[in-house]
Amino acid sequence: MARDEIPKLRSLRDEYDRAREALMTGIKEQLELGEPNARIARSVDWSREYIARIRKERAAEKERAEEKDAGDDGS
Numbered sequence: 001m002a003r004d005e006i007p008k009l010r011s012l013r014d015e016y017d018r019a020r021e022a023l024m025t026g027i028k029e030q031l032e033l034g035e036p037n038a039r040i041a042r043s044v045d046w047s048r049e050y051i052a053r054i055r056k057e058r059a060a061e062k063e064r065a066e067e068k069d070a071g072d073d074g075s
Contacts, residue, residue, distance in 0.1 A: 024054075031055050 023044065030040050037051040044051075 027051065027054060028058055031058055 027040055027044065031051075031054065037048045037055065040046075041048045041051045
């Protein structure tokens with residue numbers, strides 16, 4: 001913690017960061033299960049478009065990982 005931070009606010013921000021990370025993990029799990037964007041969006045009060053962006057980024061991450069794995073096999 002920086003010397004001029006307000007401890008209570010720092011603690012709340014840290015809690016927020018943990019909760020957001022848990023929420024993103026949960027959203028990605030639901031995307032893997034094939035849940036529709038609209039249902040996820042309604043559940044977290046975010047837009048379908050934002051959930052679609054998360055889905056697209058998740059797909060790109062998986063594609064990069066698969067390409068890396070294929071490269072590691074010497075193919």
